[in-house]
Amino acid sequence: MTPAATARAARAAAPAVPLVELVEVTKRFPGVVANDRVDLALRPGEVHVLLGENGAGKSTLIGILSGLQEPDEGEIRVDGRPQRITSPRHALALGIGTVFQHVMLVPTLTVAENLILGAPWWRRPDKAGLAAKVAAITDSFGLAVDLEAVTGELSLGEQQQVEIVRALLRDSRVLILDEATSMLTPKGIDELGALMRRLVARGLAVIFITHKLGEAFRFGDRISVLRLGRKVGEIPPERLNALDEAAATEEIVRLMFGAGAGDPDAEPHVARTLAPAAPLLSVRNLTVSGGAGIVGVEDVSFDIAPGEILGIAGIDGNGQKQLAEAIAGQRVASAGSVLVDGKPVDHFDVGARTRAGLRYLTDDRLSEGTVGTFPISLNLLLKRIGAAPYWSGGLERPGEIATHAEELVKRYDVRTPSIETPIGKLSGGNIQKVLLARELADGARVVVFNKPTYGLDVQNIRASRRRIRDIAGQGIAVLLISTELDELIELSDRIAVMARGRLAGIVGNDEGARLRVGELMIGAVS
Amino acid sequence: MQGLLTDAFLTSLVFGAISAGIPLLLAGLGEQLSEKAGVLNIGIEGMMLAGAYVGFVAAFYSSSLWLGFAGGAAGGAAVALVMALLCVRHGLNQIVVGIALTLGVEGLTALLHHFQFGRTYPRLDAATSLPIPVLSELPILGPALFDRHPIVYGAIAMVAVMAFVYRRTNLGLDLQAAGDQPAALDVAGVDVVTTRTAAVIATGVMAGVGGAFMANIGAGLFIPFMTGGAGFIGIVLAMLARGRPLWVLAGALIFGACLSMTTALQVAGVNIPTDVIQMLPFAAVMAVLVIFGRRASLPAALGLPYVRGAR
Amino acid sequence: MSVETADTAPRGADGGRRGERSAALTRILLLSVAPILAALVIAGGILLALGVDPLAYYGFVLERGLFNGLGLQQTLTRMAPLLLLAASLIVAFRAGIWNLGIDGQFLLAAVAAGALAPALIGSLPGWLTLVLCFVAAAAVGALWSVVPALLRAYQGVNEIITTLMMTFLGVSFANVLVKLLFLDPGTTVPQTRTLPVADRLPRLLDTTVSSGLLIGLVAVIAVHLMMTKTAFGLKLRVVGANPRAAVHAGLPVAKLTVAVFAISAALAGLAGAVEILGVHGNVRADWNPAYGLAVVPLVFLARLNGFAAIAYVFAFSVLSIGGESAARRLGVPHFFTLVLMAIILILLAVVEYVDHKRRAAGKA
Secondary structure: OOOOHHHHHHHOOOOOOOOOEEEEEOOOOEEEEEEEEEEEEEEEEOEEEEEEEOOHHHHHHHHHOOOOOOOOOEEEOOEEEEEOOOHHHHHHHHHHHHHEEOOOOOOOOOHHHHOOOOOOOOOOHHHHHHHHHHHHHHHOOOOOOOOOEEEHHHOOOHHHHHHHHHHOOOOOOEEEEOOOOOOOOHHHHHHHHHHHHHHOOOOOEEEEEEEOHHHHHHHOEEEEEEEEEEEEEOOHHHHHOOHHHHHHHHHHHHHOOOOOOOOOOOOOOOOOOOOOOOOOEEEEEEEEEEEEEEEEEEEEEEEOOOOOOEEEEEEOOOHHHHHHHHHHOOOOOOOOEEEEEOOEEEOOHHHHHHHOOOOEEEOOOOOOOOOOOOHHHHHHHHHHHHOOOOOOOOOOOHHHHHHHHHHHHOOOOOOOOOOOOOOHHHHHHHHHHHHHHHHHHOOOOOOEEEOOOOOHHHHHHHHHHHHHHHHHHHOOOEEEEEEOOHHHHHHHEEEEEEEEEEEEEEOOOOHHHHHHHHHHHHHHHH | HHHHHHHHHHHHHHHHHHHHHHHHHHHHHHHHHHHHHOOOOOOOOHHHHHHHHHHHHHHHOOOOOHHHHHHHHHHHHHHHHHHHHHHHHOOOOOOHHHHHHHHHHHHHHHHHHHHHOOOOOOOEEEEEEOOOOOHHHOOOOHHHHHHEHHHHHHHHHHHHHHHHHHHHHHHHHHHHHHHHHHHHHHHOOOOHHHHHHHHHHHHHHHHHHHHHHHHHHHOOOOOOOOOOOOOHHHHHHHHHHHHOOHHHHHHHHHHHHHHHHHHHHHOOOOOOOOOHHHHHHHHHHHHHHHHHHHHHOOHHHHHOOOOOOOO | OOOOOHHOOOOOOOOOOOOHHHHHHHHHHHHHHHHHHHHHHHHHHHHHHOOOOHHHHHHHHHHHHHHHHHHHHHHHHHHHHHHHHHHHHHHHHHOOOOOOHHHHHHHHHHHHHHHHHHHHHOOOOOOHHHHHHHHHHHHHHHHOOHHHHHHHHHHHHOOOHHHHHHHHHHHHHHHHHHHHHHHHOOOOOEEEEOOOHHHOOOOOOOOOEHHHHHHHHHHHHHHHHHHHHHHHHHHHHHHHHHHHHHOOOOOOHHHHHHHHHHHHHHHHHHHHHHHHHHHHHHOOOOOOOOOHHHHHHHHHHHOOOOOHHHHHHHHHHHHHHHHHHHHHHOOOOOOOHHHHHHHHHHHHHHHHHHHHHHHHHHHO
């Protein structure tokens, strides 16, 4: 039995009174209902897992609990009494501590200073007192923090520990962990799971937000599932206890994606046989120097044949983005070579590589891929400004630009009021469609995808994956960088594992691929 | 003869450097405080001028330099309050509002001065100094440095005060967080808007006292537009000093020395146009920037309004 | 700190029904006219407090700056350098570059034109002298922005600080040049040699309006069209709105940045030349009209739109010419114009903010 299961068994008989309870909470944003009459109870001694896809309303719920947002309707009860949570300070005072998905520490301050932050401003920092209190916490929970380290120089996992210590320092009774495992190694995830067990053993209530089913089952006592802003189901401890992992997974999947949907994301991988051909993209000993806190790329080599999809697996932040940018020409390689169709493109700038058929779909759709205030029509031509027939002698030809946009919007099924709509107003899925349309149009031969389905809803994930498969079918070489192993297994012909800037190995995508990729990932990072 | 000239020259140079440098010091320290908290305070020129005008009027009618400085602080703070309301509370563009405030104060003070004094420029009595025993007897430095109005000592002491606040108090941490990662400050339970508002108003107070110093001690009278870019020099000093108050002091004295060099040179009998000397500090700054360019860093959230929960 | 405001303006794309259009038009009028009226009332209160009849003052300003033939001609002449400066700032701000150094660029270019014109006029035909002076002024203006441009483009140094430094440096340097290098030996006033009235920029028809007005109008409109209708302008706007997207799209950001500085500073330089060749004929020592700081808010009021900038520059010129007359006749110093400008600017910013909030609330 897992530790969680043991604890569940022990407590199933005596459910505790909730420390914090959300009753019929509704929160609206312009154009969306982020939370629709959500009920949620956080009980002491319980890890309450909140599961849901991106956009299901998890972040908003966390915002409400941590005082960043106030609900439009509904009630929050603390210790059974109705209570507004008006600010982060107020949430802390009520004993609700939050570890945010995006680390909320000041990078330029030391760990100690970050932990002190929020103390009365007229006092001098009490570093000795802090050290004693931190030692007490780290000892009893098996954490490790270096108080004198500059926060910005720590790894994300280390920063997360600092945030947990901070929450415990404030005597939090409720600890919110928002997507806490997304930045961690498998080993780090296990450690975090063990820590959560120790915390609830002391009578804290932990709320653990994730979109990974396995973690939910391993660490959770109670699982609530959010979908499109609504809470669609809750599996209480006694029930969760009665299920084995497969059965629990099936039930959760049913809740998350609707009755009988199965696992919606992953379609079975269809092995393909590619006709032998000279590689369309070759990367030879590519090396990119990193920077402060940024992993570089070290001596990476691979080939991709026409029509082949090479997946790159690995935990985020292991040099994948640097690799993609170096191939695209956005980042200078310090050594090595990139060849398209056998011809080196190393001295080409981004524009020349684009014209040579090399395309890069960034994962950062809004802050890098598009100009949010510009209309869709211009964003579709962002990489071809000045090119005929849309410009003639440097002058804009609005008719041509509009025709081009209308056609792509239709072909790629972009849902928008108009081609003149600023792209920043579209949903993530529709922005991704615009990017796909832009990169795949007009002579793409090699396409680098960086996390192409990150943050999308199910329909758009499916559509994007289908599109990737289609273009490979047309003979385009695809480099698919993803942190979702299921996605790589579904689409790739071969899968490379990237860790700390190096390729740990490349495996063919056959029967045992999942296991071997997993081994490479663990072996490479531990 | 030669020795006498040199002594007089040096005394006059140091004296002038301090007189011209104190307003720059206060402006620089003030701007540094705002920037630390993440507000690019372009309105500081207006705050200084408001301080100069209100400070002069207060001193003129009360015959008290101290009331003059209180008035200067109030004048600067009043402009800062408008800046804080518009830019910090409501997130309006900091550069546009800063320039608008500067223009408005320039116009308003000139207008009010005109209607009060017409074309006359009444003078205040010379400031009484507070000689520091022993030190004021020193050659050259004594009369220039240790035989001054107490506000001079106070302004220099502010360097240590600000350094202490930044390095040794929780307030210092709050300010740095407000400038570098405001969201982190917010979730730590400290209100970002309040922190920044306080920083901007404190900036106004310092700039206002600096302006009052220019009018009441430096010149002894108020002239419209008299700050003549001192606030902008303060911005430059703050940007170059990158959070270190001692560097602001060093920069202010260098700028002050250059600005007062002409007077000193005239004492020494050398005649160089003012303008050549006045170019020196700016040319020096540009040279420093060319050499150390990349390292002139600024707080990450400088100039960006903070909206809770915005992503 | 984005200055890219123009592209978020409604393009009338969705719907476009007549009712919506007129509602939008009413809104825009309300947003731009109401704050100006309110500012006039507030500033009138200040006048009242100072013992001046605001209606008489405003009436006099309009009479002298707008309705009186000679005053109108002065107003139009005043517009010339301001329009060129507005063009300079529109290029820079739309590309996300804070060129706050236009006063230095303006003044040094003015000195260049002032020194060159009297020297050339004897040996070259008048038109060629003027053309060469314009070229020289544009080059000097651009040259004065080279260091900030390179520092920003290749070292990432904040251009607000460097352009401000260069402006202080430039103002002093201009004085040095006038006093030491280009001093007119023929007068006791420290100034450059004077270009005879006959050799200055031709006047328009039989008015006293300098043809610099045409240069200014052409510059603003050309800049507006360049930024909105050409590939080059679009590239600059991409760099201004999202520099990371510009890198991603393969735009040569550093080179474009340098180009923006060069164009912007050259236009500021032309403004200096227009003022000297069209109006003054020489540069006096310690002359610094400091137009730059006044034009920055005007350009923002116009939301970086060239045509709106023309309107605002016109209104400002009326106010300043009328205000200068009023200073002589009514005893209200022309500083009052600055106060009025500041109030208008702040009220417009506030109204826009309130409108934005209200519309965001309405959508939710």
